[in-house]
Amino acid sequence: AQSVAQPEDQVNVAEGNPLTVKCTYSVSGNPYLFWYVQYPNRGLQFLLKYITGDNLVKGSYGFEAEFNKSQTSFHLKKPSALVSDSALYFCAVNEGMRFGAGTRLTVKP
Amino acid sequence: DTAVSQTPKYLVTQMGNDKSIKCEQNLGHDTMYWYKQDSKKFLKIMFSYNNKELIINETVPNRFSPKSPDKAHLNLHINSLELGDSAVYFCASSPVGQGNADTQYFGPGTRLTVL
Numbered sequence: 715a716q717s718v719a720q721p722e723d724q725v726n727v728a729e730g731n732p733l734t735v736k737c738t739y740s741v742s743g744n745p746y747l748f749w750y751v752q753y754p755n756r757g758l759q760f761l762l763k764y765i766t767g768d769n770l771v772k773g774s775y776g777f778e779a780e781f782n783k784s785q786t787s788f789h790l791k792k793p794s795a796l797v798s799d800s801a802l803y804f805c806a807v808n809e810g811m812r813f814g815a816g817t818r819l820t821v822k823p
Numbered sequence: 824d825t826a827v828s829q830t831p832k833y834l835v836t837q838m839g840n841d842k843s844i845k846c847e848q849n850l851g852h853d854t855m856y857w858y859k860q861d862s863k864k865f866l867k868i869m870f871s872y873n874n875k876e877l878i879i880n881e882t883v884p885n886r887f888s889p890k891s892p893d894k895a896h897l898n899l900h901i902n903s904l905e906l907g908d909s910a911v912y913f914c915a916s917s918p919v920g921q922g923n924a925d926t927q928y929f930g931p932g933t934r935l936t937v938l
Binding site: 748755760 | 827863864865866868871881915924925926927928929931932
């Protein structure tokens with residue numbers, strides 16, 4: 715079965731520091747991998763996706779993610795975190811519409 | 824302007840009642856979905872429709888019945904509501920569907936509370 719895992723429930727970073735939110739996948743064949751963000755009391759919003767090609771994918775709000783086939787990972791990154799980045803982040807695989815459990819990112823001033 | 828809309832936003836009801844949640848998308852997408860997000864924020868697919876045809880039907884109680892009158896609408900009807908049905912229900916749409924690389928667009932959610 716296709717699945718993704720987010721090993722961290724919570725990530726805390728200081729504003730201005732780089733951030734990483736981790737995701738690993740278990741998918742047969744070539745995966746289509748996504749990151750979504752959920753702000754409080756809102757629906758999910760698309761950040762970025764990997765389909766094929768360049769392993770480094772750039773998305774909305776300065777986020778990027780690196781597809782690593784050997785480590786079966788698709789970690790979300792941002793060079794300099796903002797307080798407004800504080801939200802719940804979901805990794806997903808399109809096959810079967812599987813979402814990870816979510817990682818709550820808190821950026822402190 | 825709203826791309827994916829859901830009504831109502833909040834729904835409070837008694838156990839045993841029957842209720843419906845409506846979803847509409849004005850994006851011209853072919854596929855629509857229902858998700859359930861529990862109190863721990865875990866998100867699980869319930870149903871998916873492509874052009875009014877059911878393509879995903881995860882293991883959910885048969886008290887839940889989706890209805891798609893046209894490809895812009897996917898409503899969720901729930902019979903005999905139980906306490907465990909309390910959750911936030913999200914509707915979403917995408918241009919093509921499962922197995923594709925298309926992005927999903929989510930509605931704002933409906934918070935269902937069963938007393």
